[in-house]
Amino acid sequence: MRISEILRRKGADVVTIAPDASVRELLQVLAEHNVGAVVVSANGIGIDGIVSERDIVRRLHAVGAALLDHPVADIMTAVVHTCAPDDRVESLRATMTDHRIRHLPVLDAGRMVGIVSIGDVVKSAISELEDEREHLVQYLQG
8 A cells, every 4th residue: 555545545634833833832733633743844835843742741851841932843853754655555664663753744746745644554554454354255255
């Protein structure tokens, strides 16, 4: 299965936030959209970084409540792993496992066209297993 198939099923919406937005604003965006990570982008097209709930918790522990007034750029991951619509889900699984990441923006010709989460990858694996099972049952039933 290709990443483009996952995006076709789930949609291509990507929640973004500006690097100079506060962590407090970031919390509001995460809650409003019920997502675990947000792409940091000054223009909504390119990627400046990515920030997840995990990033917030780790920095909150280190800095304290004052973190809420810091800019998102202070806590974002600046080196962002990405994938392309034509990439296979199997390679994405390996990337997510090897780098211990849960969200990958999808880029096509340098533009964000979606984001894939570990949940999306798990759903695709389950779907593939169900399809394989169905084919085997049909084969055995002749």
